[in-house]
Amino acid sequence: MESSFFFTSRTSPASGRSSPPYDQNNLATHVGDDLDCVVANRAALAGALALKKEQLFFMNQVHGSTIIEIDSTSDSDVIHECDGLITKTPGVGLAVLVADCAPVLFIGATTVAAIHVGWRGLFDGIVEKALALMTHEPFALHIGATICGNCYEVADELAERAHARGFVVGRSTLASDNHPERSTLDIPQSILGIVKKQSVVEVLNAEWNGICTYENQDYYSFRRERITGRQAGVVVHGS
Ligand SMILES: [Zn+2]
Numbered sequence: 587m588e589s590s591f592f593f594t595s596r597t598s599p600a601s602g603r604s605s606p607p608y609d610q611n612n613l614a615t616h617v618g619d620d621l622d623c624v625v626a627n628r629a630a631l632a633g634a635l636a637l638k639k640e641q642l643f644f645m646n647q648v649h650g651s652t653i654i655e656i657d658s659t660s661d662s663d664v665i666h667e668c669d670g671l672i673t674k675t676p677g678v679g680l681a682v683l684v685a686d687c688a689p690v691l692f693i694g695a696t697t698v699a700a701i702h703v704g705w706r707g708l709f710d711g712i713v714e715k716a717l718a719l720m721t722h723e724p725f726a727l728h729i730g731a732t733i734c735g736n737c738y739e740v741a742d743e744l745a746e747r748a749h750a751r752g753f754v755v756g757r758s759t760l761a762s763d764n765h766p767e768r769s770t771l772d773i774p775q776s777i778l779g780i781v782k783k784q785s786v787v788e789v790l791n792a793e794w795n796g797i798c799t800y801e802n803q804d805y806y807s808f809r810r811e812r813i814t815g816r817q818a819g820v821v822v823h824g825s
Pocket of ligand 1: 733734
């Protein structure tokens with residue numbers, strides 16, 4: 587079986603067990619949701635991907651740039667404090683949890699990886715670190731639902747720093763009488779720009795699925811809701 591990937595939503599791959607404000611398919615244990623519901627939602631996700639619970643690895647994400655390798659000796663009950671997982675082991679699924687940040691999945695013939703990219707991770711170089719670990723073979727890269735470059739308003743100072751780093755910035759069109767025009771940071775396009783510039787191997791395909799979490803109610807958005815759940819991007823190493 588080829589390696590594959592999947593992005594969850596509030597209602598996919600199955601309508602989950604979580605109640606508002608985490609409804610329905612919250613996959614995060616750290617946001618205040620009932621743990622039994624999260625465990626059931628994670629089990630349903632593993633089942634939908636034809637994985638056993640112990641084959642699906644989650645992270646305790648800290649907005650950094652550490653990437654940990656998972657192998658056949660790894661234990662999915664161990665808490666991996668990092669923002670990226672990578673594996674060469676068939677039958678392993680790697681999950682990244684998000685609600686506005688970008689879930690980024692890499693698929694090569696022998697290696698797959700999942701990373702969490704918000705503005706801190708972007709500045710901290712997690713995309714470059716992942717690319718450095720994927721230098722041995724062509725790969726495809728998939729970015730799931732994330733806040734878009736028009737909705738992600740940031741402080742002018744952050745936008746200036748981002749521009750200086752070569753990231754994609756702009757001006758929001760959300761302005762109204764009581765909402766001044768603000769600077770924006772485009773995380774998905776910044777990621778794609780880094781990949782285009784810095785990948786040393788062939789990129790077979792690099793794409794964002796175009797779904798903005800802030801605009802689409804079927805996805806959790808921290809900026810829109812504050813107290814909310816997390817969806818996942820999952821990459822599964824084929825066997
Ligand atoms: Zn948007």
